[in-house]
Amino acid sequence: MSAHRAELSRRGFLGGSLLFVAGAAVGCSTTPGGGDAKGAGTTLNVWSHAYGEAGTQQALTRYAGEFTKAHPDIAVKVTWVPGDYTAKLNASLLTDGAPDVFEIGDFSQALARRGQLAPLDEVYGSERSDFSQGNLDYMSVDGKVYGVKMIDDVLMLHYRRSALEKAGIAPPTTFDALASAAKALSTRNTKGLYLGNDGLGESPALAVLSNGGSLVTDGRVEFASPQAVEAVTALKRLTDDQSVLLGFTTDWWDPSALTQGVVPMQWCGLWAMPAIRTALGDDFGVLPWPALKSGGTPVLRVGGWTSCVNAKGRQVAAAKTFVRWLWVEQTALQKDWSESYGFHVPPRASVAATADKLTVGTAKETVELAAKYGRHYPNTWDTELSAPFAAAAKKAVSGQGDPAQLLAEAAKVAQAALDKQRS
Structure with missing residues (x-):
């Protein structure tokens, strides 16, 4: 599958997670709740990674309780999983204690091909047309849809307006301008x-895409192409200039480096915009990752979280009922989840149309930029492909080898993993 740009208007993009562990020592679990939970004949284990926004854990627990009130025969146990969620989830899926419902970040078709995900086409019902075709395609493998998108996340550059203005620097629109700034x-x-x-961070992949390159196309690893080599080589300038912050107290997904005045420019996500606005008022703007050079294309990354059902679980039917109830039927809860705890784009068109907070100011600008320049990673882009690429890029920008050779060697490893994934 190609890493293709989302073909969406702003309205289309606006039209276009939640999860928990069962008794495993991976995080905080709620007791099954909502309604007469003690009389429920079925208990679902639902996993969530530890969202950073205040109130998210309480919201997911409340949603689970409301579900059980509507379905007294099904209780929901919510587990909040801190730390390396993906590693913990993958380990759990190899055991009998795996969750019935779980969220994943960037969708990976490898889980579906291994028989781990239940197809969810029937979960959409008549509401299917209200979900963007781009998201449906992204979560599809061999014609079946294996997830329901919970939120669309947009990732982009943020900058302090006053800092750039004071230095006489225009918001950068090319990589050369970004490096100079x-x-x-x-x-x-x-x-x-x-x-x-x-x-x-994600800059190697962004640089490749902004130079007209691809990561994976039609079953072929493409990140050793001439465009990719040129893009990764260009990133070395940031390292050589010593202009990039290393080892901050929080990673890129948290806006503290920007809001605390540690840096004037930071890669972060739409979810952080309320916190940024609280700290900085209107003294910030947003930009796509700039085109590497003339003729390239700026890039914003479109990610998000997807709700999936464990095909090997003991409660598949009940799990599908839960996913449909929350992420298809409960439009008010979907709006609450997208707007009340950081900003996210609701995947359902009808819900996104009511997302008033995304129709003004910098949030509106972000949605418009995403409609024009938004890109998904390929749904084959799992850690077995991305890790060798990231390692090669890291060595290349730090001067530990020839970028072309490093990327070619990494591509061989990734191609073997892709072939295995698709076999």
């Missing part, structure tokens, strides 16, 4: 740009 805004005590604790 980061260097100019760096001082002895501060850096100009924060991409993540490792100094790279």
Whole structure:
């Protein structure tokens, strides 16, 4: 599958998670609740990663309780999983204690091909047309849909307007301008740009896409192409200039580096916008990752979280009932989840149309940019493909080898993993 740009108007994009563990020592669990939970004949284990926004854990627990009130025969046990959620989930899925319902970030078709995910086409019912075709395609494998998108997340560059204006720097629209701005805004005590604790974050993939390259296309790993090599090589400039912040107290997904004045530019997500606005007022703007050079294309990444059902679980029917109730039927709860605990784009068109907070100011600008420049990663882009790419890019930008050779070697490893994934 190609890493293709989302073909969406702003209205279309606006039209276009929640989960928990059963008794395992992975995080905080609620007792099954809502309604007469003690009399329920079925208990669902539902997993969620530890969202960073205040109130999210309480909201998911409340949703579970409301579900049980509407379905007294089904109780829901919510587990909040801190730390490396993906690793803990993958480990759990190999055991009898695996959750019945779980969320995943970037959708991976490998789980479906391994028989771990139950197809959910019937869960959509007559509401299917209210979900964007792009998301349905993203979660599809061999013609079946294996998830229900809970939220669409948009990731982009944030910058302090006053800092750039004071330095006489225009918001960068090319990579050269971004690198120059980061260097100019760096001082002895501060850096100009924060991409993540490792100094790279998602920038290697973004650079490749912004140079007209691809990560994976039609079963072929493409991140060793000439466009990709050129893009990763260009990132070395940020390292050489020592203009990127390393080792901050929180990673790129938290806006603290920007809001605390540690850096004037940071890669982060739409979810952080309320916190950024509280800290900075209107003194911030948003940008796509800029085109590597003339002829390239700016990029915003579109991610999010998807609710899935464990095909090997003991409560598949009840799990599907829960997923449909919450992420298809309960439009008021979906709106609450998307707007009340950070900003996210509701995947359902009818819900997104009521998302008033996304229709004004910088949030509106973000949605418009995502409609124009938004890109999903391929649904084959799991850790077995992304890890060798990230490792090669890290070595390349730190001068530990020839970028073309490093990426070619990584591509061989990734291609073997992709072939296995698709077999």
